[in-house]
Amino acid sequence: MIILLVISLIAIQPSFRQGVVIKSVERNTTEFNEGLRAGQLISSINGKPITSLGDYSGIIEEEFAEEGEKSIDITTNAGVFGLTLKEVPKITVDNPGKTNIRTGLDLQGGARALIKPNATLSESEMNDLIQVSNQRFNAYGLSDVQIKSVSDLEGNRFMLIEVAGATPQDMEDLVSQQGKFEAKVSNKTVFEGGKKDITGVCRNDASCAGITQCSGDNNEGAFCNFQFTVYLSEAAAKRHANITGNLGYDDTGNYLSEKLYLYIDGQEVDSLLIGSSLRGQETTQISIQGSGQGRNQDEAIKDARASMKKLQTILITGSLPYKLEIVKLDTISPSLGEEFVSLILLAGVSSLVLVSIIIFIRYRKIKASIALLITSFSEIIIILGVASFIRWNLDLPSIAGILATIGTSVDSQIVILDEAARGQVISLAERIKRALFIIFAAYATAVASLIPLYWAGAGLFQGFAITTLIGITAGVFVSRPAFADMIRRVQE
Secondary structure, eight states, rough: OHHHHHHHHHHHOOOEEEEEEEEEEOOSSSSHHHHHOOOEEEEETEEEOOOOOOHHHHHHHTTTTTSOOOEEEEEEEEEEEEEESSSOOOOEOOOOOOSEEEHHHHHHHHEEEEEEESSSHHHHHHHHHHHHHHHOOOHHOSSSSEEEEEEEOOEEEHHHHETOOHHHHHHHHHHHOOEEEEEETTTTEEEEEEETEEEEOOOOOOOTTEEEEEEETTTEEEEEEEEEEEEEHHHHHHHHHHHHHTTTBBSSSSBBSSSEEEEEEEEEEEEEEEEETTTOOOSSEEEEEEEEESSHHHHHHHHHHHHHHHHHHHHHHHHOOOEEEEEEEEEHHHHHHHHHHHHHHHHHHHHHHHHHHHHHHHOHHHHHHHHHHHHHHHHHHHHHHHHHTTTTOHHHHHHHHHHHHHHHHHHHHHHHHHHHHHHHTHHHHHHHHHHHHHHHHHHHHHHHHHHHHHHHGGGGHHHHHHHHHHHHHHHIIHHHHHHHHHHHHHHH
């Protein structure tokens, strides 16, 4: 138990970092091109220390109080970035997390929607829908978006969308519009997303998709190009030939003078170069090219692959190929979440102390009460450690699962205490062994009931099921045998 506690504390990794952490950086901006990335910790701007969001806002307001270009040096844990800007940096920041414990929307605040497609989807179709939905939310400039597939006990598939900082109206506006994907040249539609115009997109095949070349160095930044093949229908191929037939070439002669622009709901999300060999050609096979960039070649390759995957996804399925219905829509206040957690922690600690006092009154052994407290707190730390390790977001159902674990833990420890306090007809070791058998039998029935709960309510109770399973499993195999060993030593 001690070893597992140490590992859990390492996984939780308490942090006392000061500053603000970058949550997102707009692409194709000076900030992005100079190397600012999400996850970096800003500690100062122009030598002025930053310890909180208030410091950051005050310094930014002070630096950009007057119009005109400003030169600012942003110091982060990844280095110092010198920027020349006419307006405030196009980044979003937040206070850094104090631990590796991730919190769900219930505690962060925002909007959550349970979405049902108007068709029965396979797992792969749902995954494509999720990727396209992610692209769509990103196109509208929303960050901290989490979309996952959930299902109920009847096998119906849903999308669970959580957007930090969004309102229910934001969610309704985005989901209620089915969306339309278009690829245009010279403001003329060449093809639309989905199976109507696109018969296939090369993915996961190095012969027709991958990184083609990289340039630059680690000092001045690097760029990498990608390329993949798209297969068009005959009708789309004819439109492509007619639209590109009268186009000229760019200065290099390698590409046409006009780009292929990609739109979602009329909003441009990307643009691609068109190879000069495709001019006026009625071909069902075209090569899509693009690039990625970064401070070094590894970053540039990673960015290029991410851009390629994003484009492949929207070309395969278009924007939102299915009409979507909002089954359930919630809004959560972050202040309410923080207040709830504080009250829950107070109630949990109070209940443990009260139970320990009752145990002392019942058994007249202060050591037994202390052992109960140690074991119960250990189980909580282990649950949080495992949640941090698997990067599970703790929401309100997860906290309820932790409370349920505390309850079952106390019940099991009382069983052990009662068996240990019985008469001396059988040995102490046999009595504790019998108590652990009872506890294991109860554990088996709890697991049997929690597994279906994982899918119940279209996945809204997953947090409760996960944390409870972690807690009771760690309890049965680690902390409760440790408690039994403590009581045996006390009795002896």
